[in-house]
Amino acid sequence: MKTRLTGYAFITPAMLLLITFGVLPIAVAMVVSLTDMNLAGLGDWSRIRFIGADNYTALFADRAFWQAMGNTALFAVVGVPAVVGLSLLIALGLNSSQGRFFRALRSFYFVPAITAIVAVALVWGYLFNTQFGLFNHLLSLVGLPPVPWLSDPVVVKFSVVWVAVWRGIGLNVIILLAALQGVPKEYLEAASIDGASRARQTFSIVLPLLRFALFFVTITTIIAWLQFFDEPFVLTKGGPLGASTSISLFLYQKGFSASQFGYASAGSVVLFVIIAVVTVVQLRARRADVDY
Amino acid sequence: MSTTDSTRRRHTRRRVRPGTVVLGAILAVGAVLTAFPFLWMIFGSLKPRSESVAYPPQLLPQEPTFEFFVELFTKLDFGRYLVNTLLIVAICMVGLLLMAAAGYGFAKFSFPGRDVLFFLVLVTMMIPGQVTMIPSYLILNGLDLTNTLIGIALPMLVSGFSVFLFRQFMTTIPDEVIEAARMDGAGEWRIFLRIVLPMSGPILAVQVVLTFIAGWNSFLWPLIIANDQRLYTLSVGLSLLNQQIATNPALQMAASTLMVVPILIVFVVFQRYIVQGFALSGLK
Numbered sequence: 329m330k331t332r333l334t335g336y337a338f339i340t341p342a343m344l345l346l347i348t349f350g351v352l353p354i355a356v357a358m359v360v361s362l363t364d365m366n367l368a369g370l371g372d373w374s375r376i377r378f379i380g381a382d383n384y385t386a387l388f389a390d391r392a393f394w395q396a397m398g399n400t401a402l403f404a405v406v407g408v409p410a411v412v413g414l415s416l417l418i419a420l421g422l423n424s425s426q427g428r429f430f431r432a433l434r435s436f437y438f439v440p441a442i443t444a445i446v447a448v449a450l451v452w453g454y455l456f457n458t459q460f461g462l463f464n465h466l467l468s469l470v471g472l473p474p475v476p477w478l479s480d481p482v483v484v485k486f487s488v489v490w491v492a493v494w495r496g497i498g499l500n501v502i503i504l505l506a507a508l509q510g511v512p513k514e515y516l517e518a519a520s521i522d523g524a525s526r527a528r529q530t531f532s533i534v535l536p537l538l539r540f541a542l543f544f545v546t547i548t549t550i551i552a553w554l555q556f557f558d559e560p561f562v563l564t565k566g567g568p569l570g571a572s573t574s575i576s577l578f579l580y581q582k583g584f585s586a587s588q589f590g591y592a593s594a595g596s597v598v599l600f601v602i603i604a605v606v607t608v609v610q611l612r613a614r615r616a617d618v619d620y
Numbered sequence: 621m622s623t624t625d626s627t628r629r630r631h632t633r634r635r636v637r638p639g640t641v642v643l644g645a646i647l648a649v650g651a652v653l654t655a656f657p658f659l660w661m662i663f664g665s666l667k668p669r670s671e672s673v674a675y676p677p678q679l680l681p682q683e684p685t686f687e688f689f690v691e692l693f694t695k696l697d698f699g700r701y702l703v704n705t706l707l708i709v710a711i712c713m714v715g716l717l718l719m720a721a722a723g724y725g726f727a728k729f730s731f732p733g734r735d736v737l738f739f740l741v742l743v744t745m746m747i748p749g750q751v752t753m754i755p756s757y758l759i760l761n762g763l764d765l766t767n768t769l770i771g772i773a774l775p776m777l778v779s780g781f782s783v784f785l786f787r788q789f790m791t792t793i794p795d796e797v798i799e800a801a802r803m804d805g806a807g808e809w810r811i812f813l814r815i816v817l818p819m820s821g822p823i824l825a826v827q828v829v830l831t832f833i834a835g836w837n838s839f840l841w842p843l844i845i846a847n848d849q850r851l852y853t854l855s856v857g858l859s860l861l862n863q864q865i866a867t868n869p870a871l872q873m874a875a876s877t878l879m880v881v882p883i884l885i886v887f888v889v890f891q892r893y894i895v896q897g898f899a900l901s902g903l904k
Contacts, residue, residue, distance in 0.1 A: 335729025
């Protein structure tokens, strides 16, 4: 029988889960970040002390934190243009023909996005290996010296970004392809009758119409790179000497390896604020966006 | 009939421009390069150990062997990891049903506070996962759920986006259908399970496939929550092999193949739904 309560009955289980693991954690992080909670405090809550903003002061004085911030910024600066640019080029290319061959090619670009990161990391680790890896062998074939892919503090940053770019393209190609399907054919036909070249059509019609999709893809990619975690975690554990440690990985290490939950929570709050700022900018800009 | 067909075909043939052919070739090379690590993995899994660490490396195994696939299940505990992974996928499917129910509640019922609660759902879509990692662990620890399969699965059940998609789709189901069933005396849960869910087939299919992939690949929560090796999933078992990179790449490639090939099969069969699901995430 339908009563007023039926609606609540349908939403309650999911809402409880969503609130417990979607909203509540932010509040928990804020409270715990003001305490000295560690492994002892985890077992016995009476041993947790309130220490005010000490965790934040310590965090901003922590060189490892700034190294992780710097790495994350570098990852984002290299990774975001690479992912967005390559996704756009591939999507434009794939969209240029609706033939069966082009449709089949799509699948190849999607697959890395849905395969398990651990398996992917093992395969790339094998390719990167300096003793019997394929990449250094290929370099030697063209007369280049071997590269210490994962052991050099500078090279390692680009190695993990490379794997993440490879994995990150598929999702964005799909989103951009969906947006490209929405470009009215009449516009392109009219332009082509007027004698506009293919390149001209792309720059003057397709890209402006794709503006919103590109903007969306860029923002979500930035947010994803600010949370960058999987690739360095499984490929390098953040090493050598923290050279590939991202903020998320720094938080993981402080929280789960060092059991400094208060300290790590303070870091989580800082990361949350950064991502919240990016998200607000996105929402603002979307509201200002005019539709054609 | 056949003549018009063949003229039309000749017509489309003629429209393939030389530029398209060049583009096709470039994209094909890119596609092969993208897929190459997977080829390397599959061939690597069939090599005997001596070949897998040989320099220079060869693409194709000279004396193919399945010994490492056997080893995964005999000497190592991958059978158990496989069962755990499938259990987690099953729990995630129950979670999906809860999300569908919530989507239905938001789409077809009006009750005080509905809009506020739905706004909360939208808010959770924007809260980043890495930020909630540590507090979620503390919550699970407070609930005494560490080292349990439920504890591993709970944080992964959450998806504001799923609720959102279900709600959007279910709003389009006509009220008359639901009212008619109510007139016939069907209970509310029966209406949901027998009428609303089957009518939501397309969106349900997308979500089931994506949930399977996410559950199968799940790594972080099993790693954090499971201290006991008996609760490890395939991903966690695989990451243990990671420490042995110098010793036996062929075994690692076999384990990786075991993880990746089922997903490749799911992808080939359900490609349409996966692509649709990804494209929908652009709606966010």
